[in-house]
Amino acid sequence: MKELWLQRPFRWYWLGLFLSGLGDQMGWMALSWFVMERTQSPVAMGGIIMAYMLPAVFAGLVAGVLLDRYDRTKLIVVDNVGRGVIFFGLVALLQMEQVPRLLVYILVVCAGILSPLSSAGAQTLLPRLVPKKELLVKANGVMESQWQIVYMLGPAMAGVLIGWIGPAHVLILNAASFFVCAFCFSRLPRQLIAHQVQDQEASSGSAAKKVGPFLRSLLADMRVGYRYLFGRKEMLLLVIFTFLFNMGYGPVEVALPLYANKDLAAGPVGLGMLWSSLAGGALLGSLLFTAVRWKLATGVTLGGIIVLWGLATLPLALFTRLEVAMLAMGIAGLSFSPYNILYRSYLQNHVPDHLLGRVMTSIRTITGTGMPAGAAVCGVLIPVLGVRGLLGAGAAACILTGLLALVLLRGLDQQESLAVDQRGGDSLQPVGQEGVELGEERKA
Template identity: 30%
Template sequence: MKGLFNNRKFILLWLAQAASGLGSTFSTFALSWLVYKMTGSKVAMGSVWVAFMLPNIIIQMFAGPYLDRWERKKVMIFSEWFRASAFLIPIILYPMGQLETWHLYLVSVATGIAQPLFAPSSMAYVADILPKDKLMKGNSILEGTGQIMMLLGPSLGGLLITAFGVEYVLLFLLISLGLSGLLLMLNPSSKNSTIVKRESWFVQFREGLQFYRVYPVLFWVGIMMMFINTSYGAAQPMFLPYVLDDLGGTAFQYGLFTSAFSFGMFAGSLLTGIQEQPKNRKRVMLRSLFLNGLLFLGLAWTPFYWVALILSFGQGLFAIIFNINNTTLYQQRVPDHLRGRVFSVRILLAQAGIPIGAALGSFIAETFSISILLLVLGCLICLTTIICFLNPMFNNLNDNNVAKWDVSEVEKSL
């Protein structure tokens, strides 16, 4: 550990990622707050989430083959400063009283374009500046710092809004993203003497689909995740009006509510890390999802903020338990040479439901109420997991064997 903190390049990257993580958390918080304060519309809340997620998904799908060809440090700096530049719009216009809702949609789209470029470039850059025997510890420090920013960011953002106003959150995120880019400028460029030619996303996706044909349980897990993420996509934009209106909370309490979910994820990752691999993965995965659905029902019924805080913690806990087991399932079953292709399909299946959920969820909340929305989402998650539990195909979740699949078979079938 001491050797890492004697590495100037790693220290600069670590500080840059910490500033970036805090700025990203603040950007989500500030956008949500501004949209709801200006419009009071739940449909507008869902729409700004869709405006962020659609370009985010598109960039994740298509940018992969190009990131290895571009200078990683420059990509990261572009991501930070492009987002910072976008937030100059509300920083300048809000105090003048000239800020309009469409400005915030524009900022949301810009953030959705730039944000997904940072993480993969950063992960690749770490491998450029650290020796192989230091990568595990280096990644652990960076990941842990990111989790801390997710824990602190919402609460700190809520505290700043409550005490000083949203202008200070906007200024803080501008400084954070700008500082992140400046720190990265002090680091050397990555040494890409050879450019690896990567397959296009279309090729990876097509070959990934062929694998799902012979190992269909993974495909149906992906479909299940699409339904689950539709629920989360519907709920996420509504949590701000839920805390403010339904529970009578403040901006700081909304920040605590969001931090409770992140803290639950942190606790769940620690719990999963110290336990042995489950012998019955099907039971662990589906039970975690079912309990998450019950917690949605709890959020729909409780009028007490402190109860909602506990339920949010529980949702984060069970969500990460499922995610870790789901990721491990894919890593163990999919052959090395097909892993990237299969994960391309998995990402699309998992994320496709998020913008759909955001659009539908905001409509239901606006037409009926947030409590009705949370009730519907909880029932949807519980019903989905019950159907999957009763389906014999999901018994294959307990199979630990790597699928036998020759890449030549894939090529012949295309």
């Protein structure tokens, strides 16, 4: 571990992502609070979330290609400088007497389009910064711990700062963190990424002159991923239930600021405590889950997790005490954290390595729309059901979805492996035992 921290490039990398992540956590909480104060519109709050997340999901398809063709460090710097300018612009727009919502949405969409350059780019850059395999494992462990710390500290710090200096100034701090991140990545030694640029320089130049073939190849790769997914019934069911689970999370994302402010009368500090409780529970849940040998079937476990999330968040609709809400959020985090571990491991074990990127990207365009879709629906339903009514409806929907998943996902571990017919490019066909790439021993 000491050898890792002695490497200056890694220290710049860690510092940039830590400050940017911390600023982003505070910034999004401040933005939702600012929009709530300035517009008093749940629809606007849901729209902001959807305007950021949906473009990020679909822009990721192109971001991966750009990161393979151009200097990854420069793309990360461009993203952070661009989003820093955007958040400064949001502060200015939200200060106006009549908030121009359309312009706010446009800026948020632009921020969402840029964001995959850093979220995906940072992951692809790390192996170049830490080429030793034994150190790379430790580096990934350090980065995972960093994100968990950010998720725990960010909301709590935001709650205190919003009450102290106001949401506008917290947004300014978020914008500044992007510029600091850009500076940190600009300090990475050129020789670490020079060979990437040299390898891709010719291909990127020719691609720029042949836009049509580039787009056709991109669409063809996307089609392979979708055809593989839709050819596997059990995997498709898993993706659908993950979409519904993400959608069921939408009420919490949209209603929690209103719940903390009106029902709990806890203000931004209380909101930060609720989010930190969720993050703390998730951290504890992931540590406990990885420490035990899990024997239940994957499908049963995933369905049970969805049910537990619904049961854990139900008290938010029934009680208006901060300590009860914090306990509920902590239990919710504890219950849902194993979901991503099992879900990703299942896909990695059942999708051939040469298709994993395309299949995962295709799946992300489906599951990634769940939360913003849920947030948008909730923005419309809050005036009808009220904040607590919406939270109760979301909890009930998760319970019912989880019970259905318990039945339909029971055969998840027994599904048949499929391979791509290399002659047809993107056609799929079942393969016999001699052609199965993921054997029985690889099942989750």
